[in-house]
Amino acid sequence: MEKELEEIIMKQLASDELSEEEKAYFEEWYKESSHQKYFQELLKIHSGIMAYSVKDHVDREKAWRKVRPVRKISRIYEVLKYAVILLLPLCIGILLFTREREKTTTVYVEPIVKPGGKLAVLTLSTGKQVELSERVASMSEQGAKISNSTNNELVYKPVEDVTSTEDVYNTITVPRGGEYKLVLADGTTVWLNSDSYIRFPVTFSGDKRQVELRGEAYFEVAKNMEKPFIVRINDYDICVTGTQFNVRDYSNESVVTTLVEGSIQLERGKQIQKLVPGQQALLVNGRWIIKEVDVTDFIGWREGAFNFKEVCLENIINELARWYDFDVYYQNAEVKNYHFTAWFRRNASIEEVIEVLEKTKKIQMRLDGKILIVQKKSI
Known part of the structure; x- marks a missing residue:
């Protein structure tokens, strides 16, 4: 009967069609919660094998990191993650044996693909890193108080007892599967999309407000005619005094700037390009292509x-x-x-x-x- 069970499990993992009798047998067996966890563990191993089968197209180490459990599992599973190229039937046999002897040491975490959420890492000027996936205690940097509210946004509020005029910088890194909202010390709001990075001063001194961006962000810039707001990306600078726009600067993609409200000026060396609301600039082979667009097509992620x-x-x-x-x-x-x-x-x-x-x-x-x-x- 155990051999028959192995064959049915193998067919189920491979998405092969089961007979009515096999289907009924599997469904009866699967009703027990421990059997469900066991079967899902086999799915993880099967996913690892699949990662190897497409090794010419997907980095094998990266693929395994995506499918392995995030918590400590039994020793036999730790061995299996490095021996994932073994045949699946052998894996099943080993796991059937292990399951009987090490039931209490196996912890299962379901490896599902799910929507992203409010995830980011703040790096302070000292180098200390703070995860922003949940609310953290208020912090202070030179010239500002930092807090993240229950709405999952990081807010910088300037304080008056500043003893130095030298800019102090923080960074926020948003991983794949994350997004985050930032309110800078001047009141400018920045929505950061997945796989993005921003470097910014804790407070803005001097005659300009300047930040550096990689990835994608939507800016709602606080108006200040005396201090232009500058966004530095890889290929050019975006200069504004108060407006709303979206910037997209991912590797292997054309840089795209979309103006929603106000006006902006793109500066690349001696090249200057101005945009009006509803216009989008694409940088292709060192030249700007300007076109009229429906901005809602490009800022929907923010909503x-x-x-x-x-x-x-x-x-x-x-x-x-x-x-x-x-x-x-x-x-x-x-x-x-x-x-x-x-x-x-x-x-x-x-x-x-x-x-x-x-x-x-x-x-x-x-x-x-x-x-x-x-x-x-x-x-």
Whole structure:
């Protein structure tokens, strides 16, 4: 009977069709909570094997880190994570043996792909790092009091007893699967998207307000005609006095600046380009391309939504991967250039997102651990 159980589990893991008798047997066995945890543990190992099967396309060490449990598990599982290329039947046999002898030492954490949340790390001028995933005690830096409210936003409030005019800098790093809101000492509000970084002074001295950005952010700049606000990105500076705009500066993508309200000036060496509301600037091969856009298509993330209009699948998947924190493997390279129009909330499950994109009948997608496998729809 144990051998029969192994065969049924193997078929279930491989998504092979079970007979009615096998299906009934598996469902009866699966009702027990300990069996459910055991089966999910096998799924993790199966995901690791899948990571190796696509090793030419996905970094194998990175793939394993995505699928391994985050808590300490039994010694045999620690060995298995390094021996993931073993055949799955052998893994099942070992686990069946281990399960009987080490029941109390196995801790399961479900490796699911889920929407991002309020995640960020603050680095103070001293080098101390503070995780901002939950509320932390108020802190002080030279010239400012720092606090994060229950609304998950970090607020800098200047204090009067400043003894030095030298700027003190902090940074905020938002990982994949995160976002965060920052209120600077001058009242400027910054919404940071996933996989982004900002460096800024604790208070603004001198004749300008300057920050450095990598990734994507939406700025609502506090007006101050005497102190222009400057956002420094890799390829140029954005100069404003009080306005709202979105900046997107991810590696391997064209730099995009979208103006929502007010006016901004882009400065790249001696090149200067001004924008008015509703305009977007793309930097392509060192030159700006200016076009009229519907700004809501580009700032929906700030309002908690994805909004894609005739966007190629590769760009859509890249955006989703940053938010849901998964890796991707394309079985057919041609699908990267398929174009889609889609809208969904950022708190939607990844299964809902997949369902929306598959309704086009152009592609098929499935998750294996934290790897999204994308292929052309079979006819």
